[in-house]
Amino acid sequence: MAFSSHWSAPGHEATSDISWRADDVIERSRQRSMGVHRLDPGRSDPPRVLTATALQDHRLPMEDLLDVARSGMESLFLQIRDAGYVILLTDAHGVAVDFISNPLLDRELRQAGLYLGSCWSEETEGTCAVALANLEQRSITVHHEEHFRVPYRTLSCSAAPLLGVDGQVQAVLDASALYSPDDKRSQHLVLQMVKSTARLIENAQFLKQFDRNLVLRLAGRRDFLEVATEGLLALDEEGRIVAANQAFLQSVGRTPAMLTGAHVEDVFNARMERLLGASLAHPEPLALRLLHSGERCFALARGPRKLTPVTERQRPMLHTPDDKALRELAGNDASMTRNAQQALRVVDKGLAILLQGESGTGKEAFAKAIHEASTRRSKAFVAVNCAAIPDTLIESELFGYKEGAFTGARSKGARGKVQQAHGGTLFLDEIGDMPLAMQTRLLRVLAEREVTPLGSETSVPVDIQIVCATHRDLNELVANGLFRLDLFYRLNGVTLALPSLHERTDKEGLIRQLLQEEGRSLYARAGTASPHALAALQTYHWPGNIRQLKNILRAALALSGGEAIELEHLPLDIQGAMRASLPPPRMLSIGLPASPVDAAAGSERDDLVQVLRAHHWNITHAARSLGICRATVYRRMQKLGIVSPNQQA
Numbered sequence: 001m002a003f004s005s006h007w008s009a010p011g012h013e014a015t016s017d018i019s020w021r022a023d024d025v026i027e028r029s030r031q032r033s034m035g036v037h038r039l040d041p042g043r044s045d046p047p048r049v050l051t052a053t054a055l056q057d058h059r060l061p062m063e064d065l066l067d068v069a070r071s072g073m074e075s076l077f078l079q080i081r082d083a084g085y086v087i088l089l090t091d092a093h094g095v096a097v098d099f100i101s102n103p104l105l106d107r108e109l110r111q112a113g114l115y116l117g118s119c120w121s122e123e124t125e126g127t128c129a130v131a132l133a134n135l136e137q138r139s140i141t142v143h144h145e146e147h148f149r150v151p152y153r154t155l156s157c158s159a160a161p162l163l164g165v166d167g168q169v170q171a172v173l174d175a176s177a178l179y180s181p182d183d184k185r186s187q188h189l190v191l192q193m194v195k196s197t198a199r200l201i202e203n204a205q206f207l208k209q210f211d212r213n214l215v216l217r218l219a220g221r222r223d224f225l226e227v228a229t230e231g232l233l234a235l236d237e238e239g240r241i242v243a244a245n246q247a248f249l250q251s252v253g254r255t256p257a258m259l260t261g262a263h264v265e266d267v268f269n270a271r272m273e274r275l276l277g278a279s280l281a282h283p284e285p286l287a288l289r290l291l292h293s294g295e296r297c298f299a300l301a302r303g304p305r306k307l308t309p310v311t312e313r314q315r316p317m318l319h320t321p322d323d324k325a326l327r328e329l330a331g332n333d334a335s336m337t338r339n340a341q342q343a344l345r346v347v348d349k350g351l352a353i354l355l356q357g358e359s360g361t362g363k364e365a366f367a368k369a370i371h372e373a374s375t376r377r378s379k380a381f382v383a384v385n386c387a388a389i390p391d392t393l394i395e396s397e398l399f400g401y402k403e404g405a406f407t408g409a410r411s412k413g414a415r416g417k418v419q420q421a422h423g424g425t426l427f428l429d430e431i432g433d434m435p436l437a438m439q440t441r442l443l444r445v446l447a448e449r450e451v452t453p454l455g456s457e458t459s460v461p462v463d464i465q466i467v468c469a470t471h472r473d474l475n476e477l478v479a480n481g482l483f484r485l486d487l488f489y490r491l492n493g494v495t496l497a498l499p500s501l502h503e504r505t506d507k508e509g510l511i512r513q514l515l516q517e518e519g520r521s522l523y524a525r526a527g528t529a530s531p532h533a534l535a536a537l538q539t540y541h542w543p544g545n546i547r548q549l550k551n552i553l554r555a556a557l558a559l560s561g562g563e564a565i566e567l568e569h570l571p572l573d574i575q576g577a578m579r580a581s582l583p584p585p586r587m588l589s590i591g592l593p594a595s596p597v598d599a600a601a602g603s604e605r606d607d608l609v610q611v612l613r614a615h616h617w618n619i620t621h622a623a624r625s626l627g628i629c630r631a632t633v634y635r636r637m638q639k640l641g642i643v644s645p646n647q648q649a
């Protein structure tokens with residue numbers, strides 16, 4: 001097969017490979033859907049849609065690709081949106097990790113399973129384009145009745161795999177329409193567009209991945225070399241092949257394993273010095289010949305990206321993630337630790353971060369800690385509570401206004417919060433409460449990275465990290481038309497769910513830490529609490545989360561005059577919760593005191609029972625909270641006749 005004719009084809013697939021026929025592939029998949037996966041074609045429910053957190057687990061490993069793929073998806077969407085297409089990018093498991101659509105069709109698309117987070121695999125959905133592009137590593141259209149499941153039989157879906165340099169499917173790009181003509185040939189052009197966008201994304205990803213290598217851009221035709229690269233080869237400084245893109249591998253009929261490590265001089269009739277020389281001088285196409293076939297091709301060499309040498313003076317300016325604040329907030333809680341780790345992975349990647357959690361769970365504190373961990377930490381952290389600003393003021397507050405835009409007290413003009421956050425972080429709290437008109441303006445700022453103050457004709461460039469927070473379910477707001485879907489995509493680059501205080505597994509440590517901090521701030525010494533008071537604080541359900549805990553500790557320390565907090569210094573509902581949580585003593589103890597002489601022992605026993613109960617009878621934890629060793633707790637339990645519930649008959 002001629003090398004150059006290969007490369008002049010729109011995609012890199014071997015189109016003349018007669019063993020591959022889409023109809024056969026679809027038929028085999030339909031048989032598997034029935035016989036192997038045992039699916040019911042008439043089932044009416046749409047595909048499963050992952051929760052925001054589960055979706056994040058699929059998005060995180062693909063961060064780099066998502067970034068590059070976004071541009072390709074947007075340009076494809078612009079070309080075919082008016083024909084009613086939506087664009088999906090799925091990972092290798094068929095999970096839609098990115099999605100672009102017309103928000104007006106949102107409800108209908110969701111019902112059809114075309115949605116962010118939907119799962120398209122042959123095992124669960126039967127024959128569909130995403131699954132087949134993935135399984136067959138080919139581009140394919142699955143049209144109307146070809147879908148296995150009845151609910152999808154109005155859809156037309158064209159999908160192409162994105163292959164990594166190892167030849168494995170990294171993702172699948174798909175364009176789907178809810179309605180289309182019956183004739184499948186109407187989809188031919190769309191399939192070609194999906195295919196060439198997939199190639200563009202693969203190549204852009206390749207160039208990004210190997211920006212520190214010498215890269216040869218190859219094409220069969222000299223004239224198109226600069227505008228339509230086909231083959232890509234990354235070389236190390238000695239001229240060995242580090243990676244090749246799929247188009248090159250297909251053209252020379254090699255697998256990645258066969259080519260990796262080979263020397264470029266064993267592949268082309270060119271000396272490495274000549275290639276290097278070409279990359280350093282101005283880029284002139286080089287005419288090369290492939291040694292194995294004698295075919296001619298043309299190459300442009302791109303030199304490795306120059307790394308700016310680091311001088312001693314510059315070094316302190318370099319970013320080393322400062323995770324101290326995030327670590328402190330995470331404490332010893334597993335889900336907070338995971339949140340902090342994820343935040344550190346995405347910081348400075350240009351992704352918006354969405355924090356979800358009840359009021360007082362520390363969303364703003366977490367947003368500040370993200371700012372501290374970023375390269376932006378020396379710039380402003382600007383917080384805006386979207387729920388607290390009246391609708392009439394929010395526009396000028398966020399975007400600012402030009403002198404003369406208003407009369408009276410506001411006649412002078414002001415920079416909005418977006419501009420104030422330039423170079424730093426903008427924290428948009430209660431984003432779910434932002435009015436729809438403002439959402440549109442915010443979307444424009446995020447897309448165009450510039451802001452136009454009210455009354456002004458000129459826009460100002462802005463560079464901001466966005467962190468948003470909400471206690472509301474944005475998915476539900478989107479479904480009810482109260483939140484723009486496209487803004488939702490822009491904002492939830494990463495979603496982190498902050499646990500409520502009663503869910504935290506390190507509550508005791510957190511209480512002690514805050515007690516110390518509040519004591520130091522009020523009386524310049526660490527605050528303490530009696531075992532009773534500590535147990536009560538741990539038992540309470542804390543509807544107001546950390547903010548409520550801080551306030552109560554502060555008030556209790558004030559009432560105790562800086563001495564150890566006792567139960568009586570705590571609000572009645574906390575005292576009450578403690579008592580209500582105690583089971584009747586009869587259930588817990590044997591050998592009740594028989595005489596008044598034993599009254600003191602009785603109260604000692606009650607105290608110990610309370611602490612044990614607060615720690616769910618975990619002796620280690622109870623011992624730690626009392627500041628004594630486990631053996632002492634056991635000894636006291638024995639002496640006072642306390643038997644833990646799981647040892648009672």
Ligand SMILES: Nc1ncnc2c1ncn2[C@@H]1O[C@H](COP(=O)(O)OP(=O)(O)OP(=O)(O)O)[C@@H](O)[C@H]1O
Nearest residue numbers: 328329330358359360361362363364365366546547
């Ligand atoms: N892990 C933590 N350790 C210590 N203090 C914390 C922690 N998390 C939050 N706080 C403190 O708790 C209080 C409430 O936190 P914050 O204002 O960040 O909550 P929020 O979720 O943004 O609340 P809202 O939704 O009501 O705006 C603040 O005083 C904050 O400093």
